[in-house]
Amino acid sequence: xxxxxxLNAVKEKYQLKSDYQLARILELMPSNITAYRKKRRVVxxxxxxxxxELLGIEILELVAQANAEREKDPQKRAYWEAKAKTARENxxxxxxxxxxxxxxxxxxxxxxxxxxx
Numbered sequence: 001x002x003x004x005x006x007l008n009a010v011k012e013k014y015q016l017k018s019d020y021q022l023a024r025i026l027e028l029m030p031s032n033i034t035a036y037r038k039k040r041r042v043v044x045x046x047x048x049x050x051x052x053e054l055l056g057i058e059i060l061e062l063v064a065q066a067n068a069e070r071e072k073d074p075q076k077r078a079y080w081e082a083k084a085k086t087a088r089e090n091x092x093x094x095x096x097x098x099x100x101x102x103x104x105x106x107x108x109x110x111x112x113x114x115x116x117x
Contacts, residue, residue, distance in 0.1 A: 001088065003043050003051075003066050004036060010054050026050055042069045061087035 007022065016022050019033040026033075026047060035041040043051065048062040061084055068080035 001065065001084075003048070003062065003069060006051050006055065006062055006065075007033070007036065007043075010051055013055065025054070042066050057091055058087050060084075061091065 010016070010025075011019075011022050014025065016025070019037070020030045023030040023033045027050075028047065032041065032047075036043060043062075043066050045063050045066065048066045049059045052059045052062040064080050064084035064087060068077050068084055071077040071080055
């Protein structure tokens with residue numbers, strides 16, 4: 001998942017209509033969001049931490065992804081990509097989707113039955 005996808009998840013979760021609104025809640029200039037979208041810049045660790053807090057995910061996931069996108073050295077990039085992947089795999093599946101859309105997650109192979117007896 002690229003950092004832009006996380007930014008889009010924030011927009012969706014908070015029902016933001018524009019990148020201007022996204023920039024306001026991240027306390028950034030709108031031109032920063034434009035630069036991220038055009039891939040002229042990658043979010044720094046501070047912005048990555050703020051986005052992860054807004055989404056309720058581990059900071060390491062987004063910081064590692066941002067470092068992977070920024071890194072020029074293939075070996076270091078692979079290291080950061082592995083860290084981001086591990087962090088993504090360790091979190092609850094679809095929790096960003098669940099949080100952003102209010103979808104009720106399925107139970108995990110069990111059901112609860114209530115009786116009035």
